[in-house]
Amino acid sequence: MRKIAFLFAGQGAQYVGMGKDLYENIPSCRDVFEEADKVLGFKISEICFNGPVEDLNNTENTQPAIVTVNMAVLKALEENGIKAEVSAGLSLGEYSALIYGGAMKFEEVVPLVKKRGRFMQEAVPVGIGGMAAIIKLKDEEVIEICKEASTVGLVQGANFNCPGQVVVAGVNAAVDKAVELAIEKGGRGKKLPVSAPFHCSLLEPAAVKLEQELKNIDIKTLSKPTYSNVTGDTYKEDSNILASLRDQVMSSVLFSNIISNMIAVGVDTFIEVGPGKTLSGFVKKISKDVDILNIENMDTLNKAIAFIKES
Numbered sequence: 001m002r003k004i005a006f007l008f009a010g011q012g013a014q015y016v017g018m019g020k021d022l023y024e025n026i027p028s029c030r031d032v033f034e035e036a037d038k039v040l041g042f043k044i045s046e047i048c049f050n051g052p053v054e055d056l057n058n059t060e061n062t063q064p065a066i067v068t069v070n071m072a073v074l075k076a077l078e079e080n081g082i083k084a085e086v087s088a089g090l091s092l093g094e095y096s097a098l099i100y101g102g103a104m105k106f107e108e109v110v111p112l113v114k115k116r117g118r119f120m121q122e123a124v125p126v127g128i129g130g131m132a133a134i135i136k137l138k139d140e141e142v143i144e145i146c147k148e149a150s151t152v153g154l155v156q157g158a159n160f161n162c163p164g165q166v167v168v169a170g171v172n173a174a175v176d177k178a179v180e181l182a183i184e185k186g187g188r189g190k191k192l193p194v195s196a197p198f199h200c201s202l203l204e205p206a207a208v209k210l211e212q213e214l215k216n217i218d219i220k221t222l223s224k225p226t227y228s229n230v231t232g233d234t235y236k237e238d239s240n241i242l243a244s245l246r247d248q249v250m251s252s253v254l255f256s257n258i259i260s261n262m263i264a265v266g267v268d269t270f271i272e273v274g275p276g277k278t279l280s281g282f283v284k285k286i287s288k289d290v291d292i293l294n295i296e297n298m299d300t301l302n303k304a305i306a307f308i309k310e311s
Contacts, residue, residue: 002268002269002291002308002311003085003265003266003267003268003269004082004083004084004085004267004269004270004271005084005085005086005087005088005262005267005269005270005271006074006077006084006086006087006088006097006100006271006273007087007088007089007090007093007270007271007272007273007279007280007283008070008087008088008089008090008093008094008096008097008100008273008274009066009069009070009089009090009093009096009272009273009274009275009276009278009279010066010089010090010091010092010093010094011059011062011063011066011091011092011198012276012278013066013274013275013276013278014056014057014062014065014066014275014276015056015275015276016048016049016050016051016052016053016056017048017049017050018048018049018065018069018275018296019033019045019048019049019068019069019072019073019275019296019297020048020049021297021298022072022073022076022297022298022301023045023049023072025298026072026075026076026079028075028076028079029072029073029075029076031075032068032071032072032075032106033045033048033068033072035106035107035110036064036067036068036106036110039107039110039111040064040110040111040114044061044064044065044068044110045068047061047065048065048068048069058117059117059118059120059121059195059196060114060117060118060121061114061117062117063092063113063114063116063117064110064111064113064114064117066092066093066274066275067092067095067096067099067106067109067110067113068110069274069275069296070089070093070096070273070274071096071099071106073273073274073295073296073301074096074100074273076295076301077271077273077295077301077304080301080305082271082304082305082308084100084224084271085224085225085267086224086225086226086227086234086262086265086267087100087101087224087225087226087227088226088227088229088255088258088262089229090159090229090253090255090278090279091159091198091199091229091248091253092113092116093274093279094227094228094229094245094248095109095112095113095245096109096273096274097226097227098222098226098241100224100226101222101223101224101225101226102220102221102222102223102224103219103220103221103222103226103241104217104218104219104220105218108217108218109217112213112214112217115209115210115213116206116210116213116249119205119206119209119210119249120196120198120203120206120249121195121196122205122206123196123202123203123204123205123206124196124197124202124203126195126196127172128171128172129169129170129171129172129175129196129197129200129202130169130170130171130172130175130191130192130194130197131158131167131168131169131175131191131192131194131197131198132167132168132175132176132178132179132189132190132191132192133165133166133167133189133190133192134165134166134167134168134178134179134182134187134188134189135164135165135166135187135188135189135190136164136186136187136188137164137166137182137185137186137187138163138164139157139160139163139166139256141185141187142157142166142168142178142182143157145168145178145181145182145185146168146170146178148177148181149170149174149175149177149178149181150170150174151177152173152174152177153170153171153172153173153174153177154170154171154174154200154201154202155168155169155170155171155174155175155177155178155200156168156169156170156199156200156201156252157252158197158198158199158200158252158253159199159252159253159255160252160253160254160255160256160257161253161255161256161282162255162256162259162281162282162283162285162286163256163285163286164285165282165285167192167199169197169198169199169200169202170197170200170202171197171202175191175197176191179191198249199248199249199250199251199252199253200250201250202250203249203250204250206249206250207246207247207249207250208246210245210246210249211242211243211246214242214245214246215242217242219241219242221237222235222241227258227261227262228244228248229248229251229253229254229255229258230244230247230248230251230252230254231244231254232254232255232256232257232258232261233257233258233261234261255279255282256282256286259282259283259286259287260286263286263287263290267290268289268290268291269290269291269292269293269308270283270290270291270292270293271293271294271295271304272292272293272294272295273295274295274296275296276294276296277294279294280292280293280294291307291311293307
């Protein structure tokens, strides 16, 4: 018997056309998009399906768009009897995992993450901060590089994605310095095309605003094991989900730890739910001994159903 984990896509996975064929072919998926359009007061479905890309990449739209596609894919999976014992998401994707785990409602999360996107963008003026991917170095080496680069400004480890890949965030001068130091130490570094330094302490103003919005959300006790980006482990019975989601905006995403901890409790099949294959790529670099599927459209859905039924 397989032990399945759902991994929900996060920001950066979006593309024009995502979710369209699920909308056209599966009535329950269409219902998800229509619910999102209703609670937002505009057609996020139209932006998902037809763009333009500039509108989709506006983080205020990106965040509710990805949550909507994630939930449409989840609906398709559940209709075909595919369930997960545990779940997690990358950054924004954690909200989808919390919906799956029963802690939050889709119709409340969609407008919430639209505000989250705005708060994150407003926290640091455009042009002040940035992010860079550092590869081919150990986590400890990247942490040390951030300390060295902090002589010219704040820079911190933002996403610990998998062995040999860490994203750093901070003020541009310090991020540039971190890239230089990474190259000197035999690694590689590349600035990312983002408009803000996500998941570092510069985002504290966004965290404060988000906390106030989270207080208006009915957060329930989880009914399924769900992993926190902040701790890299499951939420416990006494965990404060509100505080964790507040901190997540300005804290490192411990995705590599999440996957390792899932494997340690017997997960042998990972299903990436939502647009793209980014998370599947991370899992492949963490373990060669697990099965990895991604589901984002009718083709990948049908392949996954066939794979699960045959195994």
